[in-house]
Amino acid sequence: MQKKILALKELTQNLWWSWDTEAKQIFEELSPLLWQRNNHNPVALLQHISEKELIARCQCEFGEKIDRVYSRFIAYLNDKNTWAANNAPELVEKPVAYFSAEFGIHESVRIYSGGLGVLAGDHLKSASDLGINFIGVTLFYKEGYFRQYLNHDGWQMEDYPLQSPEALPIEKVVDADGNDVIISVNIAQSEVFAQAWCLNVGRTKLYLLDTNIPANEPHYRDICCRVYGGDQNMRINQEILLGIGGVKLIAKLGVEPTVYHMNEGHSAFLTLELLAMNLAKGLSSEEAMANVRSHCVFTTHTPVPAGHDRFSRDMMRYTFDKYLASIGMDFEHLMQLGSENKQDIYSLFTMTVLALNLSRSANGVSKLHGEVSRSMWQHLYPGKSVDEVPIGHITNGVHASSWTCGYTGRFWQKHGTTVDAMSLSREAAEAVLEKISDAELWSLRYSLKRTMIDYIDRYLGNQLFHQHMHTSYSDYDTLRAAKNTLSPDVLTIGFARRFATYKRAPLIFRDLARLDRIINNSTMPLQIVFAGKAHPHDDAGKDYIRQIVHFSRYPQFSGKVIFLENYNLGVAKRMVSGVDVWLNTPVRPMEASGTSGEKTVLHGGLNFSVLDGWWPEAYNGDNGFAIGNGEWFENHEEQDSFDAEQLYTVLEKQIIPAFYERNEMNLPVQWIQKIRNAIATIAPEYNTHRMVRDYATKYYMNK
Ligand SMILES: *Cc1c(COP(=O)(O)O)cnc(C)c1O
Numbered sequence: 064m065q066k067k068i069l070a071l072k073e074l075t076q077n078l079w080w081s082w083d084t085e086a087k088q089i090f091e092e093l094s095p096l097l098w099q100r101n102n103h104n105p106v107a108l109l110q111h112i113s114e115k116e117l118i119a120r121c122q123c124e125f126g127e128k129i130d131r132v133y134s135r136f137i138a139y140l141n142d143k144n145t146w147a148a149n150n151a152p153e154l155v156e157k158p159v160a161y162f163s164a165e166f167g168i169h170e171s172v173r174i175y176s177g178g179l180g181v182l183a184g185d186h187l188k189s190a191s192d193l194g195i196n197f198i199g200v201t202l203f204y205k206e207g208y209f210r211q212y213l214n215h216d217g218w219q220m221e222d223y224p225l226q227s228p229e230a231l232p233i234e235k236v237v238d239a240d241g242n243d244v245i246i247s248v249n250i251a252q253s254e255v256f257a258q259a260w261c262l263n264v265g266r267t268k269l270y271l272l273d274t275n276i277p278a279n280e281p282h283y284r285d286i287c288c289r290v291y292g293g294d295q296n297m298r299i300n301q302e303i304l305l306g307i308g309g310v311k312l313i314a315k316l317g318v319e320p321t322v323y324h325m326n327e328g329h330s331a332f333l334t335l336e337l338l339a340m341n342l343a344k345g346l347s348s349e350e351a352m353a354n355v356r357s358h359c360v361f362t363t364h365t366p367v368p369a370g371h372d373r374f375s376r377d378m379m380r381y382t383f384d385k386y387l388a389s390i391g392m393d394f395e396h397l398m399q400l401g402s403e404n405k406q407d408i409y410s411l412f413t414m415t416v417l418a419l420n421l422s423r424s425a426n427g428v429s430k431l432h433g434e435v436s437r438s439m440w441q442h443l444y445p446g447k448s449v450d451e452v453p454i455g456h457i458t459n460g461v462h463a464s465s466w467t468c469g470y471t472g473r474f475w476q477k478h479g480t481t482v483d484a485m486s487l488s489r490e491a492a493e494a495v496l497e498k499i500s501d502a503e504l505w506s507l508r509y510s511l512k513r514t515m516i517d518y519i520d521r522y523l524g525n526q527l528f529h530q531h532m533h534t535s536y537s538d539y540d541t542l543r544a545a546k547n548t549l550s551p552d553v554l555t556i557g558f559a560r561r562f563a564t565y566k567r568a569p570l571i572f573r574d575l576a577r578l579d580r581i582i583n584n585s586t587m588p589l590q591i592v593f594a595g596k597a598h599p600h601d602d603a604g605k606d607y608i609r610q611i612v613h614f615s616r617y618p619q620f621s622g623k624v625i626f627l628e629n630y631n632l633g634v635a636k637r638m639v640s641g642v643d644v645w646l647n648t649p650v651r652p653m654e655a656s657g658t659s660g661e662k663t664v665l666h667g668g669l670n671f672s673v674l675d676g677w678w679p680e681a682y683n684g685d686n687g688f689a690i691g692n693g694e695w696f697e698n699h700e701e702q703d704s705f706d707a708e709q710l711y712t713v714l715e716k717q718i719i720p721a722f723y724e725r726n727e728m729n730l731p732v733q734w735i736q737k738i739r740n741a742i743a744t745i746a747p748e749y750n751t752h753r754m755v756r757d758y759a760t761k762y763y764m765n766k
Pocket of ligand 1: 560657
């Protein structure tokens with residue numbers, strides 16, 4: 064019995080469980096209520112369950128289930144016959160070190176803010192599944208990213224609950240004698256110390272640096288407080304810790320990566336520490352630069368110039384003073400490495416420029432974003448045409464098994480397959496789909512929508528409970544109305560992501576009368592579910608949330624337009640599995656890739672999106688819907704009007720008729736055919752197994 068309990072505890076200590084359907088079921092079965100209350104965190108869950116209860120419950124099938132999952136876990140860890148072993152042995156021998164300011168692995172580990180983090184988490188999981196020797200490096204944020212709730216006016220409020228290391232599956236990194244491993248970095252005139260935590264994600268390890276130790280002055284402890292918290296000064300301090308501190312930690316652990324992968328420019332200071340290490344070995348400046356370049360790989364995610372991290376000359380001088388003295392680097396030389404314009408001595412220091420200068424490869428995250436990046440950075444490569452600018456692309460994907468809800472996972476299992484197997488090739492997906500009837504697919508859609516609607520009902524119950532504490536009775540009534548009116552018979556659109564303004568969440572409300580006619584059509588109605596957080600400093604984004612909350616209270620939309628608080632990985636999974644249509648309305652080409660629409664496909668959801676990011680590559684006319692044809696207007700108003708008009712027209716002329724047209728068996732044959740097309744053409748391409756294999760063969764392996 065003791066053995067089973069130990070196995071159960073061991074399972075909680077590796078986030079592998081988060082992409083194993085049966086493992087998650089074990090934790091939920093222990094106590095569905097505590098599982099939900101503890102944000103699906105099994106470590107916290109077990110802290111509430113006594114040894115006595117565990118012993119009693121492990122006696123019968125429950126114990127057998129633990130044995131089964133545990134053996135699968137051990138077999139996974141020990142599997143030697145992996146993709147990497149067979150195709151990239153050099154990536155088994157030496158690790159790839161992947162640096163990212165955020166990682167979204169599971170909602171219970173709140174060290175992410177949005178898509179960039181989710182991508183990093185999915186990258187880590189696929190590297191593990193493929194057997195690549197891989198470590199991640201990030202910061203431990205004790206308050207994480209905020210928890211969102213809305214006040215009575217629909218204005219976003221932020222709450223920063225502490226996450227305690229004891230309730231997380233992380234372990235302190237210690238040396239052979241059991242002492243904490245401590246590194247330090249120079250910031251301004253101070254030496255800032257950091258301990259480190261380790262989080263196991265399948266076969267990979269994620270290291271989290273943490274300045275919350277007594278040796279530091281309080282303002283340096285705050286470096287590890289919030290994801291993207293604070294001002295520019297905080298930002299540069301976090302980036303120094305991540306880049307320079309991360310390299311020092313890896314060196315101290317005796318790890319020698321074959322590649323350092325910078326996921327976005329935040330970690331680009333790592334190149335400075337690598338330069339310093341090479342200079343200390345006696346290499347000349349040129350040799351050191353060449354050596355660093357030969358080990359670094361950079362992925363950019365930002366298609367607009369203003370989105371890139373930049374620091375002023377004064378801030379750089381102040382912050383790097385002591386560091387530069389310690390490594391013997393000249394300030395002007397540092398500034399040159401990050402300068403966009405070498406003639407302009409007042410030029411800002413741009414993290415992306417540093418990364419581009421010191422990497423052997425650079426890439427954008429979709430075909431379109433690759434093109435945009437090449438023209439955006441052409442001026443750094445005098446004499447090269449746009450096409451010759453050395454920035455390629457690898458289109459983002461999602462980790463299929465993490466993004467499959469339990470019900471869908473079991474559905475594919477019942478049909479003799481797994482989402483990973485379906486994602487291998489179009490042929491593999493088509494072979495499975497052939498054996499599944501329209502009725503079965505339609506029943507899957509209904510079950511998933513019903514599950515989401517029940518979930519929303521409970522979720523709104525909580526939202527209601529605490530909004531009620533500072534709200535008027537009329538709001539209470541609207542939320543109550545919403546709780547009862549969603550129906551699985553109704554075409555359901557989902558929209559959820561960060562509320563950055565370029566994503567234009569309120570676009571569908573541009574013509575209220577037209578939307579009213581669409582939503583309240585007596586035979587072909589529509590309902591829409593929204594969720595998303597705005598960055599705490601982004602008042603324009605918060606205003607978008609407020610607008611949508613206000614619309615949701617209009618009598619004609621009440622109960623048919625819903626806003627769910629506190630978007631996170633858990634809410635995302637419910638939404639992408641439940642909705643019929645996933646809406647995406649960015650201003651082209653500002654969505655570098657976007658990934659949320661890729662998550663909906665294996666659940667039978669269809670994408671309805673502006674031709675931006677990954678969608679122009681994936682859309683073929685029969686596997687989803689497009690808004691416009693890539694038209695571009697100088698004037699924002701014109702762009703919004705045009706795109707909104709397109710949105711309504713496609714909704715009225717294509718989406719709604721296809722969804723509501725039924726055959727004699729009451730099946731929407733045309734719609735189901737689109738679902739089949741979407742699964743066959745999108746799932747095999749837009750997943751992180753394909754993406755990480757591309758990184759491995761294109762950028763990680765030494766040719
Ligand atoms: C997938 C995901 C994102 C990314 O969504 P985009 O539409 O690509 O911006 C952001 N946040 C969460 C919680 C997600 O799961």
